[in-house]
Amino acid sequence: MLTISKEFHFSASHVLDRLPGWHPCARMHGHNYVVVLELSARREDLAETGFVRDYRELDIFKKWMDDTLDHRHLNEAMGEGLPPSAENLAAWIFDLWIERFPELTAVRVSETPKTWAEYRPER
Numbered sequence: 001m002l003t004i005s006k007e008f009h010f011s012a013s014h015v016l017d018r019l020p021g022w023h024p025c026a027r028m029h030g031h032n033y034v035v036v037l038e039l040s041a042r043r044e045d046l047a048e049t050g051f052v053r054d055y056r057e058l059d060i061f062k063k064w065m066d067d068t069l070d071h072r073h074l075n076e077a078m079g080e081g082l083p084p085s086a087e088n089l090a091a092w093i094f095d096l097w098i099e100r101f102p103e104l105t106a107v108r109v110s111e112t113p114k115t116w117a118e119y120r121p122e123r
């Protein structure tokens with residue numbers, strides 16, 4: 001398999017309100033999020049261009065992220081009543097974008113420079 005990835009950034013607040021009250025993340029706070037989309041293709045399925053997909057085609061994801069998530073409160077932006085953990089955010093983004101980018105194989109989300117969550121469903 002050949003794999004490409006591209007990194008995107010946004011800032012947002014959230015409350016992890018299903019954590020116990022003593023947990024700092026049960027209070028409203030914010031992160032400078034990093035999201036990485038990973039797309040994959042078999043070598044024989046590469047486009048004539050030699051690309052899995054042109055990175056520039058991911059500009060539409062950047063626009064969506066800016067419109068939907070940047071400087072928003074994730075508890076509202078994500079809806080559905082799921083806690084906006086890094087894990088749920090990665091899975092939510094994957095589910096929203098797999099139809100538009102069928103080569104999508106994983107979404108990674110970082111809330112801090114030291115932490116990453118990844119959603120990579122089995123194929």
Ligand SMILES: Nc1nc2c(c(=O)[nH]1)N=C([C@H](O)[C@H](O)COP(=O)(O)OP(=O)(O)OP(=O)(O)O)CN2
Pocket residue numbers: 016025084085086087111112114115117
């Ligand atoms: N498995 C998960 N654990 C935690 C998540 C998460 O989404 N998934 N989220 C948080 C907080 O929202 C936030 O990310 C804080 O994380 P933490 O590593 O505690 O950040 P700190 O900067 O406080 O960590 P230091 O170790 O002090 O640098 C918590 N857990």
Ligand SMILES: [Zn+2]
Pocket residue numbers: 014025029030031111
């Ligand atoms: Zn947090």
